[in-house]
Amino acid sequence: MDRVILHCDLNCFYASVELLSHPDLREIPTAVCGDPHSRHGIILAKNEPAKKFGVQTAETIWQAKKKCPDLVLLPPHHDLYREYSRQVNAIYDQYTDLVEPFGIDESWLDVTNTLHLFGGDAHALADTLRERMKRELGLTLSVGVSFNKVFAKLGSDYKKPDATTVISRENWKDIVWPLPVGDLLYVGGAARKLLKQYGVETIGQLAACSPEMLETLMGKMGPQFHGYANGLDTDPVRSRYEAEPVKSVGNGTTFPENLTTRDQVLGGIAMLADSVATRLRHAGLYAGGIQVTVRDPQFHDRSRQRQLPVPTHLIRDLTDAAMELADQLWKPPSPIRALTVTAIHLVQEGEAYEQVDLFTASAAPKKVKQEKLEGAMDQIRKKYGSRAIIFGACQPEKEEDPLP
Incomplete structure (x- = not known):
C-alpha cells in the first residue's frame, strides 16, 4: 500500500x-x-x-x-515565530503522531495509518488543515499530498499561497518532470550549475540520466537525486520526538566589520572552532572532517572541506585544520564579511580512535593534556557561564594603530 x-x-x-x-x-x-x-x-x-x-x-x-x-x-x-510554530505543530499532532518539522514553517505528516479516521480523503484532509490554520491562527498554508516526502514537498511549492496540490501515481510524471531541476529537494545552486553544463535542466532530464554518470559527476548524491526524480524516495517521516542522528555541528557569524588580516581571520576561526568543539564534547561526538565557508561583502560564499587525520573534538585541532582551509579560500587583504566552521563526518565517542606509531607516540601525552584542559574549561563554563574562560587562540592579536 x-x-x-x-x-x-x-x-x-x-x-x-x-x-x-x-x-x-x-x-x-x-x-x-x-x-x-x-x-x-x-x-x-x-x-x-x-x-x-x-x-x-x-x-x-x-x-x-x-x-x-x-x-x-x-x-x-x-x-513569537517559535510560539506560532509550536501551535501549528500541535494542530498537526491531532491527525498523526508522525510529524517531522522541516524548519520552523514546514512539516511533513504521514497520515497513512490515520487517514481513515478523518474520512479517508487526503485532498479533503489537506483542505481541512488549511481552513483550520486560517480560522484558528490567521495563517495560510500550502499543502502537497503524495506518496513520498520529496513529491509532497514539490506539491506544497507547486501552488502558493493557500493551495492544495496532489501528486499521485497517476499524474506525477506530468507534474514533476517538466519542473526545473532546482525545484527538487536538496538540489542547490552548485548542483544546478553542474547539471546544466551537461544539458540537464528539468527533473525529467535528470530522471533520464544514468545513476552511474550522476555518481561520477556528483558523488553519492548523484544516485540519490536520480531516485528522487524517479519517485523512488523511501525516506520515512520521523516524529519530532524521535532523535535524529546529528550529521554536522557548525557555527557561523557575521562580523561587525570586515576581516582583512590573517590575525583577524585566525581569531574568528578560533572563536567558531571553540564553539563547535564545545558542542561536540557535550554531545559525545568527534569530527572526522572539517568544512569552512567564507562570505565576502557581496554575499558570495566559497566553501572547502577536508578529512582530518584522526577524529577530534579539540579546539586547537579544529582551529588549525579550519585555518588551513581558510588560507586556501582567501588571500589578504580581501575583505571577509562572515565565516562558518562546520564539523562533518561525525563519529560517536566510542568509535573514535587514533592509531599511534613511532612518529606520533610522543604527541599522545600532549593530546591527553589538551583533553584534560578543554574538559576543565567545559566545567568552568558550565558553572560560571560560557564567557567565563576563553581559549587563548580565540583572541585575535590587537593591531597597532597606524602612524599619523
Whole structure:
C-alpha cells in the first residue's frame, strides 16, 4: 500500500505572523528583515505585495529597496515565530503522531495509518488543515499530498499561497518532470550549475540520466537525486520526538566589520572552532572532517572541506585544520564579511580512535593534556557561564594603530 504523506508549508511565515499585529499593512509591500546596524540587513520574509515587486528572501535591504522604494520594513520577533510554530505543530499532532518539522514553517505528516479516521480523503484532509490554520491562527498554508516526502514537498511549492496540490501515481510524471531541476529537494545552486553544463535542466532530464554518470559527476548524491526524480524516495517521516542522528555541528557569524588580516581571520576561526568543539564534547561526538565557508561583502560564499587525520573534538585541532582551509579560500587583504566552521563526518565517542606509531607516540601525552584542559574549561563554563574562560587562540592579536 502506498504511503500518504502531506507536506505543509506556511506561506510567508515571518511576514504573516507580523501582519497579524499590523493588518493595515496586508495590501502594502512589507518585509521582515535583520538589523542593518549589526550587518544582518537581509530580507528574512516578505508578503505577497512585496513579492510582486520581485523582492526575494536573503537579498540585502538595499537591493529590495531598489526594486520597491516604498517597502515597509519590520524587525523580526523570533520568540513569537517559535510560539506560532509550536501551535501549528500541535494542530498537526491531532491527525498523526508522525510529524517531522522541516524548519520552523514546514512539516511533513504521514497520515497513512490515520487517514481513515478523518474520512479517508487526503485532498479533503489537506483542505481541512488549511481552513483550520486560517480560522484558528490567521495563517495560510500550502499543502502537497503524495506518496513520498520529496513529491509532497514539490506539491506544497507547486501552488502558493493557500493551495492544495496532489501528486499521485497517476499524474506525477506530468507534474514533476517538466519542473526545473532546482525545484527538487536538496538540489542547490552548485548542483544546478553542474547539471546544466551537461544539458540537464528539468527533473525529467535528470530522471533520464544514468545513476552511474550522476555518481561520477556528483558523488553519492548523484544516485540519490536520480531516485528522487524517479519517485523512488523511501525516506520515512520521523516524529519530532524521535532523535535524529546529528550529521554536522557548525557555527557561523557575521562580523561587525570586515576581516582583512590573517590575525583577524585566525581569531574568528578560533572563536567558531571553540564553539563547535564545545558542542561536540557535550554531545559525545568527534569530527572526522572539517568544512569552512567564507562570505565576502557581496554575499558570495566559497566553501572547502577536508578529512582530518584522526577524529577530534579539540579546539586547537579544529582551529588549525579550519585555518588551513581558510588560507586556501582567501588571500589578504580581501575583505571577509562572515565565516562558518562546520564539523562533518561525525563519529560517536566510542568509535573514535587514533592509531599511534613511532612518529606520533610522543604527541599522545600532549593530546591527553589538551583533553584534560578543554574538559576543565567545559566545567568552568558550565558553572560560571560560557564567557567565563576563553581559549587563548580565540583572541585575535590587537593591531597597532597606524602612524599619523
